[in-house]
Amino acid sequence: MKHLLTKAGILCLIPACTFMPNEDKKPNIIIIYADDVGYGDIGAYGATLIPTPEIDKLAAGGAMFTSAYCMASTCTPSRYSLLTGKYAFRNPDAQILPPDAGMILEPGSGNMAEVFRNAGYRTGVIGKWHLGIGDGSTDWNTEISPTPLEAGFDVSFVIPSTNDRVPTVWLDGNRVHNWNENDAPLRISNNRQIGNLPTGRSHPELLRYPADGYHSGTIVNGLGRIGFMDGGQSAWWDDEMLGIEILERSQEFIKDSQTEPFFLFMPLHQNHTPRVPHPRFVGKSGIGLRGDHVVEIDYIVGETIRTLEELGLRENTLIIFSSDNGPVVWDSYYDGAIESGQDHIPNGPFRGGKYLVYEGGTRVPTIVNWPARVKAGTVSEVVLSQVDLLTSLSRLVGAVIPEGAAIDSQDHLEAWLGESENDREYVIQQGINMFAIRKGDWKLILAGTTPAWVDHRHNNYPNPLSTTLPSSELHSLYNLADDPGENHNLADTYPEKVKELLALLGENLPGIIGK
Ligand code: CA
Secondary structure, three states: OHHHHHHHHHHOOOHHHHHOOOHHHOOEEEEEEEOOOOHHHOHHHOOOOOOOHHHHHHHHOOEEEOOEEOOEOOHHHHHHHHHHOOOHHHOOOOOOOOOOOOOOOOOOOOOHHHHHHHOOOEEEEEEEOOOOOOOOOOOOOOOOOOOHHHHOOOEEEEEOOOOOEOOOEOEEOOEEOOOOOOOOOOEEEOOOOOOOOOEOOOOHHHOOOOEOHHHOOEEEOOEEOEOEEEOOHHHEOOHHHHHHHHHHHHHHHHHOOOOOOEEEEEEOOOOOOOOOOOHHHOOOOOOOHHHHHHHHHHHHHHHHHHHHHHOOOOOOEEEEEEEOOOOOOOOOEOOOHHHHOOOOOOOOOOOOOOOOOOHHHHEOOEEEEOOOOOOOOEEEOOOEEHHHHHHHHHHHHOOOOOOOOOOOOOOOHHHHOOOOOOOOOOEEEEEOOEEEEEEOOEEEEEEOOOOHHHHHHHHOOOHHHOOOOHHHOOEEEEEOOOOOOOOOOOOOOOHHHHHHHHHHHHHHOEOOEOO
16 A cells, blocks of 8 residues: 555656546556567468467457568667667667676666656566666676666566577576575676686587587587576576566566556567477477477467456557567577478568568567557558657556657557558668668668678578678668569669658768768
């Protein structure tokens, strides 16, 4: 009771709250944010070789968007934009983070968890974080700060970085989960061998499957990782259980959140490499581990929904299912995904994937399901960007965004609920050393020299994914209505269009592109 009174006291300080009709009518919000899942990986979006009945049902029962974009084609920048409502390029630290990076969300700056919490929400993050932990010189054997707990989340149970990076431990609040004082201290390094545990380089015979040199650091569960780790063995996770752990902790969070509205951010680690689905999903797609991982995602979605139904929370829970960036088939681990992929096309009708700003890298499956309001069977082409979710959802839940926060996030609530076909005026997309802007049907790509490792990944795609990297196509212009696969560069035919879009991009990226 005391807790509720305190919360009510805080709420009354927020001017907008006085206009909120009825506190208990606020919807619960769950964002299920898959990792590296492509447009073509989901049945509702055209996949025929991977069964995704639960996600398909979610799409059929709500709104399915066919022109929705993540902000970037890699993980850290995309989730940074989603949570802060700012383009990632505004923060030079919002790049794919190394294992030992400090947290890049500035506590108190008005991210999604903070503003929803101020609007009366219980907030949780369960899954892959990859926005940095601690101050950059973290001692993993003691209380760690800052963590998501300092960034507005009441509950935090996270993979600190990614599943291909050390430390391969869960962080429960401010502490390493299952940390044991009898172990040697847990220490990590991004690029320096520490301790003398086997690495992918020194002991390739211990590997479940091999990887490139960068992913040949300390071996955990038969897989080399990015970085080196020593000590803390009791806390090391079991890769097979990562998905189930996310599911069960999420179910627990939902069960514990029945007296107040909740916001659950569920960033799944699947389909990120190394792919180690729970044994019950192995072989279930028939197209190898990459497909099996998607089947596991589908199961997690289904079980999360079942929990909501059992608790009578389904009707007023808004679920958003999407991905942080497009697909990649080979991402450093030789897990057989290319060989076993058959005719499955992870990027659907588009070109490219993760790391690139072709449509395959940034146009992601996006489903919004809220039985109480979103009309079942809605299929919409409206152009959306994840950067707008913070401002759009804030209006829905009566949250107030502090001055100076979420500067790139626009209110497109009705579009996100499938009630309006008003496109975002333009969408900016960020890749590795490349940017794109889409306005109407036109899309301009501005590319620097793409690093060799990105090139290498996309040369390994099966034919429909193969892409000629654009170092020779500095400015390429496509008309997505006629050419969704971005095959016909029209830059020479429409120089005025190039100029217009370049100027618009330049207004947003001063310093990166001259005005
Ligand atoms: Ca990702």
